[in-house]
Amino acid sequence: MWNEKGYKRSFRWPQGVRLPIAVSVHHQSEEATCPMPDGQPDPFDYSERQYGARRGAWRLLDIMAKHGVRGTWLICGATLEKYPEVSRAVQQAGHCIAGHTYAHEMMCNMPPHSEIALIKKTVAVFEDLLGEHIHGWRTCFASHNTLDLLLEHSDIEWDGSMWNDDLPSLIEGHGREILEIPFATYSDTALGVDITNPAFPPSRFSTWNANPPDFMLRGLKSAFDALYERGAERAVMMPLVVHDFITGRPFRSKVLDEFLTYAKQFDGVVFTGHDELARWSRETGEFGKE
Amino acid sequence: MAIEIKSKIEDVRWPSGVRLPIMLTFEHQAGEGAPLFAGERPNYMVGGAMQYGARRGIWNILELLDQYRVKATFFVLGTTAEKYPETVQAAAKAGHEIAGMGYGFASVRTASEEQERSIVRRAAKVLQDIADVKIRGWRCPDYRVSPKTLDILAEEGLVWDSSLLNDDLPYLFDTGSRKIVEIPFTTSTADKTYVGYPYPQRGGPDGLSSVWNNELDVLYRESEKAPRLLSLSLQTWATGRPASLRVLGQLLDRLVGHEEFRFAQCSDVAGWRLNSAAP
Secondary structure, eight states: OOEEEOBOTTOOOSTTOSEEEEEEEEEOGGGGOOBOTTSSBOHHHHHHHHHIIIIIHHHHHHHHHHHTOOOEEEEOHHHHHHOHHHHHHHHHTTOEEEEOOSSOOOGGGSOHHHHHHHHHHHHHHHHHHHOOOOOEEOOSSOOTTHHHHHHHHOOOOEEOOOOSOSSOEEEEETTEEEEEOOOOSOBHHHHTBOOOOSSSSSOTTTTTSBOOHHHHHHHHHHHHHHHHHHTTTSOOOEEEEEETTTTTSHHHHHHHHHHHHHHHTSTTEEEOOHHHHHHHHHHHOOBSOO | OOEEEOOOGGGOOOOTTOSEEEEEEEEEOSSTTSOOBTTTBOOTTHHHHHHHIIIIIHHHHHHHHHHHTOOOEEEEOHHHHHHSHHHHHHHHHTTOEEEEOOSTTOOOTTOOHHHHHHHHHHHHHHHHHHHOOOOOEEOOTTSOOOTTHHHHHHHTTOOEEOOOOSOSSOEEEEOSSOEEEEOOOOSTTOHHHHHOTTSOOOSHHHHHHHHHHHHHHHHHHHTTTSOOOEEEEEETTTTTSHHHHHHHHHHHHHHTTOTTEEEOOHHHHHHHHHHSSOO
8 A cells, every 4th residue: 555645835956947748659560460350450540550660659759859859758568679779879879768557458357466577577588688777657547456566576767657747746655656747638649649549548549530730839838838838837748749640650750850949949848857857756756744 | 381481661661752642542342341140120311421432422522533633542442332333433434443342242351261151252243244354452351351352352462452450561471472551541530530420520521631730741841751641431321411521622732743652553562562671
């Protein structure tokens, strides 16, 4: 069991940071391929998503390099095993690297012993192939056990699996603590592509039922404007989620490119990774009852 | 089972003077792909929206392509060719490439090798008989390949396939007996994703325009340093409608008349890929 200490209204980022933006790339390629009714992977969806590792991730790396943006790459263990050259380039570029489950499992369907085995397996893949001990974790479909398992069976320092807050909170349990850095609707799945449905996420044709890029860009800019305005008075953050197989497509990559160009102009906008958000939260953030 | 021949981007060479090939691929069906209502009852709603392509859409498209003197590739369903032979004959006569897309929208994903081979042969024969063409390429109607698809296509003498969606550039498969070229496409820039009833209307014609313009902008810029290919998947039932037809016309306005863009048919691109550097 664990206790949560939410952020206080007095929570502040370090001096000069008005709006931190964490560009978070989900490098998962074909791992969340939808099944056909017979349970076999849908070859169409698989192929559309496989673009992510073959081409999309490289394009996203290029755009981040062009803008001098450091971000967070959330990488599936299986994707790292199949396409190690992508993750090596990500590591070389100095981005924050975190685990994104092994094969994009829906942990909410897993018993605890399976979930912890997958967490450990994924952590080991990063050590074996990148020589990197990861400190961050995100599962898109968390279970009731996820935070307990991370606290008890890993030394993960921050988790980004929750969708329920504006700013980080401190999770204490099993003799240690984790920073929960939540994510939000600043994402290509919310603005660009219908990837989930209530019946069974992810949905078939998930790369197909899509909003056009002008809509995505408008959504990102209006979210940014609201956060930047609010950032004058209190702490805000923008964890911006993009997927290798969604925003990595040429026409959508331009949305990210244009958004970065737009956001960079504003004073106090800082592009960073979750590792730094976690460090700042510990250094200058305030948690607990008001 | 066909095995991908690993290659580098630099292995792809377009003919000199060509900076960015433009490949328009039209999929031509007459409602065979529409799901029936329970109990095999007809679905005139979805089926009718798709039948539009064979009744009217393809003629609108052929007229537009003729105005711009642009050559494209038409994937034609065997049953559509039988029901609307004049549409395929007109496309072939106008110099467009005719390629195979199955027969009656049957999925090959779980078909036996014999079943799949008979679909390829039957589709090829129908197009030969009706339009006097020998098809050189293929796209599975539901984009769902079987483990044997590329082998069967190669054995049946086809040169290229365009059923996969996982790359920017064509690449090669070794099927044992011979190589086959894979020319990937994507549904993420496809007309039906944005304007094609019965799918959700996302953004309408303006949205589709922003998709295609962005795609061209990015690929054009990237093609300065590395080879790229602009490949669009279009439905005669979606782009054939006046509103989206106008969007295609506006795209052609940006492209036609500029030497660095080269409108290519799939067989051109396959040939260029085969003539590129090793392997």
